[in-house]
Amino acid sequence: MSKHTLFKQGGLKNKTRQDAYILLLSIILLLALLMASLNFFEQSADSLQISGYNRDSSESLLFAESAMNMLYGQFVFNANLDGDTEIDNNEKLNVDNPESLPLPYSYFITAGNGIDQALPSLLQRIANGEARNSGSASNNNSFNTNQNELLIDNLFTASGAKPILFKFDAQNKLDIEANSNENWSNFSSGKLKSAAAWLELVRNPELPGTIQVYVQSVAKVGSSKSYVQRLIGTYPNTLGIKLGGLNESSL
Numbered sequence: 001m002s003k004h005t006l007f008k009q010g011g012l013k014n015k016t017r018q019d020a021y022i023l024l025l026s027i028i029l030l031l032a033l034l035m036a037s038l039n040f041f042e043q044s045a046d047s048l049q050i051s052g053y054n055r056d057s058s059e060s061l062l063f064a065e066s067a068m069n070m071l072y073g074q075f076v077f078n079a080n081l082d083g084d085t086e087i088d089n090n091e092k093l094n095v096d097n098p099e100s101l102p103l104p105y106s107y108f109i110t111a112g113n114g115i116d117q118a119l120p121s122l123l124q125r126i127a128n129g130e131a132r133n134s135g136s137a138s139n140n141n142s143f144n145t146n147q148n149e150l151l152i153d154n155l156f157t158a159s160g161a162k163p164i165l166f167k168f169d170a171q172n173k174l175d176i177e178a179n180s181n182e183n184w185s186n187f188s189s190g191k192l193k194s195a196a197a198w199l200e201l202v203r204n205p206e207l208p209g210t211i212q213v214y215v216q217s218v219a220k221v222g223s224s225k226s227y228v229q230r231l232i233g234t235y236p237n238t239l240g241i242k243l244g245g246l247n248e249s250s251l
Contacts, residue, residue, distance in 0.1 A: 056221045056222035056223065056224035057221075057224040057226070059193075059221045059224075060193075060219045060220060060221035060222075060224045060225060060226040061219075061226040061228070063166075063174075063193055063195050063219035063221060063226070064195060064217045064218060064219035064226040064227065064228045065217070065228050066166075066174050066195075066219075067164075067166040067174065067195035067196070067197045067217045067219055068197055068215050068216065068217035068228050068229070068230055069230075070166065070174060070176075070197070071105075071164055071197040071198075071199075071215050071217070072215045072230060072232060074088075075088055075089055075199070075215065075232065076089065076232065081103075081105065081164060081176070082103055082104055082105070088103055088239065089239050090239075091103055091239050092237065093201075093211070093235075093237055093239055094237070095114070095115060095203075095209055095210065095211055095236075095237060096114055096209070097114055098114050098115055098141075098142075098201075100140060100141065100159065101141040101161075101201070102239070103199065103239065104141070104160050104161050104162050105161075105162060105163050105164050105197075105198045105199060106141060106198065106199040106200070106201055106213075106239070107122055107141045107142065107143065107155065107161065107198060107199070107200055107201070108122075108141065108142050108143075108200065108201045108202065109121055109122055109125075109142070109143050109144070109145055109147075109200075109202075110142050110143070110144060110145065111144070111145045112144070115201055115202065115203050115211055116203060117145070117202050117203060118202055118203050118204075118205045119202060120200045120202050120212075120214045120216070120229060122143070122150070122198075122200045122216065123200070123216040123218075123227050123228075123229050125143070125147065125148055125149060125150045126150050126151070126152060126155075126216075126218060126227065127218075127225075127227045128148060128149045128150070129149035129150040129151045129154070130151060130152065130218070130225060132149055133151070134149045134151070135149055135150045135151030135153065135154045136149070136150065136154065137154050137157070138154060138157050138161075139157055139158050139159055140157060140159045140161060141157070141159070141161045151184075152184040152196055152218060153183055153184045153185055155184075155196070155198060156183045156184065162183075163184075163196040163197055163198035164176060164177075164196065164197050164198065165177035165182055165184075165187050165194070165195070165196050166194070166195040166196070166197065166219075167187075167191070167193070167194060167195075168193055184196060188220055192221060192222060193219070193220070193221050194219070194220050195217060195218065195219035195220070196217065196218055197215060197216065197217035197218075198215075198216055198217075199213055199214065199215055199216070199232075199239075200213075200214045200216055200229075201213055201214075202214070204234050207234060209236060209237070210234050210235060210236050211234070211235055212231060212233070212234050212235075213231075213232040213233060213234075213235060213239060214229050214230065214231055214232065215229065215230050215232055216228070216229040216230075217229070
């Protein structure tokens with residue numbers, strides 16, 4: 001075999017080896033580019049999802065505050081939401097022995113002695129239960145102190161207790177749901193936005209025989225829920241004797 005032939009064969013082997021290296025390097029670069037692209041799209045998707053959660057969370061808070069303030073305004077300014085013959089804030093209440101509350105959208109937590117709690121806690125119990133999808137029912141407007149987890153559906157009881165439900169009408173304005181047979185599960189199912197509001201009554205430790213009334217609300221937008229409450233005021237044996245503005249505050 002001549003020298004020329006040997007050099008030629010050696011050159012072919014070197015070229016083949018170089019081509020293999022180039023191919024391998026190209027594959028590595030393509031894989032690196034593919035991984036970088038996948039990581040970019042994954043981060044973009046996560047960022048978009050987080051933005052959606054943040055938007056829903058902010059909107060649910062605004063919706064909850066709107067529902068709370070609407071019930072607050074309706075109650076303070078002489079609405080008749082329960083449809084009986086008397087204005088809601090003039091309904092009579094036996095503070096020491098409330099066998100049943102006059103308003104279906106009012107509730108209290110008790111250790112067994114009527115309205116005996118000095119601080120509101122119903123909203124926190126609802127938040128605990130909704131977070132864990134765990135609750136326990138009641139037959140009236142009261143829940144025991146050992147019921148630490150409640151669902152919004154538990155506020156709809158056999159005795160007719162039920163919160164006020166809120167929706168958006170065709171003009172995208174906040175409105176009260178007129179269908180009295182709705183419960184939370186049916187009402188919120190399939191809706192992007194839904195809210196419920198109610199009153200919680202607690203004993204006023206500083207003025208015997210009087211109660212403090214809180215308005216509370218929960219709103220759902222997408223998969224986000226927000227919970228808010230506000231103190232309406234302190235009242236004696238009727239729920240809403242007119243009090244001065246200084247007796248009303250927000251929490």
